[in-house]
Amino acid sequence: MKAEIITIGDEILNGQIVDTNSAWIAQQLAPLHIRVLQITSIADTAEAISQALSEAETRADIVLVTGGLGPTKDDVTKTTVARYFDTTLVRDPKVLAHVESLFQRTGYKDMPEINKQQADVLANARVLFNDVGTAPGMSVERGGKYFAFLPGVPFEMKFLITNRVLPILRSREQETxxxxxxxxxxxxxxxxxxxxxxxxxxxxxxxxxxxxxxxxxxxxxxxxxxxxxxxxxxxxxxxxxxxxxxxxxxxxxxQEDISFEETIVRLFAHAGQTLSTAESCTGGYISSLITGVSGASAVFQGAAVTYSNEAKVNLLHVAPHTLETEGAVSEQTVQEMAEGAKRIFHTDYAIATSGIAGPTGGTDTKPVGMVCIAVAGRFETLVKTYYFKNDRTINIERSAVAGLTMLYNLFKKEYMLDVE
Structure with a gap:
């Protein structure tokens, strides 16, 4: 089956928020062998919604729409969709009772009329009850095509996709x-x-x-x-x-659809090895990537973000003489940072970074984009200097990937792992 995802909201088009809903939905559809043909972001206007639905209906078997179901005047999705399917809106008593109970739990005695409108659903729709929010989802089938309309709030959308939409889609026969x-x-x-x-x-x-x-x-x-x-x-x-x-x-x-940091966490967990970080120019970004992986607690012991020379000396025991003679951005300094983190956190491996992310701070001998990275392992410490030429954010991201790559290579070398 073929699917199309439509996201509604001016906040997406003007860059106020990033559309992460579509990527997540596509990931959920893949195991069902449902191919996403197109993802479209549109304004919350009747014309844009009608046109997007009309075009999607001609090329997809499944149309999933998120956003535009709020109670305010700028959300016109429900009235537009009612016209599109030649039906009306009716107030669902079960949904209304649910919305009222949510208001009562938050301490409000009277619920505004505008919020009662969240219980209005298409007369010909199947209500996708929203246990975790006030806006219900709706699904409509027409001409063999399946349409689902869901709130744009990510945790509400995910609940409805997981508990309401996917069970329906699993029951539909697929030829392709x-x-x-x-x-x-x-x-x-x-x-x-x-x-x-x-x-x-x-x-x-x-x-x-x-x-x-x-x-x-x-x-x-x-x-x-x-x-x-x-x-x-x-x-x-x-x-x-x-x-x-x-x-x-x-x-x-x-050999699967996972991130590099998740790969590292899995390898370390399987081998029973531990990791720590000592970051200067990356400001904790590497440790954030690692701890963003479920199960990282079995591997990651701690991080030190040592931006100043004093912090490098006091927390990681970098020798003052090293900082005086070599400078903070030097291979000798990051080596001492990595080995210091390894000792302090009692880990098997440690990554350290120090550099000039930019856009200021560079010199003729140490230009913007110069980053020194060290990885201390069980038997040796690798140190390397990189010269990146991008802006601050990209320099930090490149430094993180470079550090993780050095870690992966040293880990593989020391354990002679078969990582096929």
Whole structure:
């Protein structure tokens, strides 16, 4: 089946918020072999909503719409959708009782009339009851097409997708199957990867496509197969994935759709090893990436964000002489920072960073973008200096990826891990 996602809201179009709902929804649809054809963001106007629905209905079997279900005047989705499906709005007593109970719990005695309107639903719709919020979802089926209208608040949308929409979609028969497989590579740019596997990609059958999804320092390869026989698609795709994996063996770090930091957490947890960080120019960004992974507590012991020289000396026991002679941005300083963090937090490994993220602070000998990174391991400490040339945010992100890459390589070397 083919799906289209429509997000409604001026706040998305003017950049006030980022549309993370669509990415999450697409991830939930993938295991059901539902292919997302298009994601569209539109203004909260009757004309835009009607046009988007009309266009989506011509090309998709499933249309999922988020946003525009609030009680204020700028939310016109429900009235527009009622006209689109040639129906009316009715007040659902169960939803109204739920909304009133939520207001009572918060201490309000009288609920404004405007909030009662959140109980208004399409007369011909199936109500998707929202246990965690005031705006119910609605679903409509017409001409074999399935439409679902959901609130834009992420935690409410996720509840309704998980508990209301996905069970319905699982029950629908599908003629077309979609199979996705992934490889995560680190340390080789997109064009170089493509060159190395050009012959494999050229020989792929037409129903299997390869997408390159680059980020700073890494490239995710997504293999998508479309057809009628899922087992055949799986076998064909995995054979190609294995070919690519063998060709790119030095750069492949994971064979599933996970992040680099999640890969590291899993490897460390499996080996029973621990990690800490000592960050200056990255300001805790590396530790934030690690602790953002579920299960990181089994691996990560602590972090020291030592921005000043005094902090480096007092917390990490960097030698004052090193700072005086080599400077804060130096390989000797980050080596002492990493080894100090490893001792203080009693970990097996530690990452340390110090650099000039910019846009100010650079000199002729230490320009903006110069970053020194050290990784202390069980048996040795690796130290390297990088010269990035981007703005502050990108320099910090590149430093984090570089540090994690050094950590991964040292970990693999010391443990002789088979990371295929």
């Amino acid at each position: 199957r979609v199979y996705n497989a992934y490889l995560l590579t680190v340390g080789l740019g997109e064009s170089h990867l493509a060159r190395q596997i050009a012959d494999i990609e050229e020989a792929m059958p037409a129903h299997i496509k390869l997408a390159y999804l680059p980020k700073l320092g890494l490239v995710r390869l997504r293999f998508t197969a479309v057809g009628a026989n899922l087992s055949q698609l799986t076998e064909e795709t995995e054979q190609i994935v294995e070919q690519v994996k063998m060709r790119l063996a030095a750069y492949v770090v994971a």
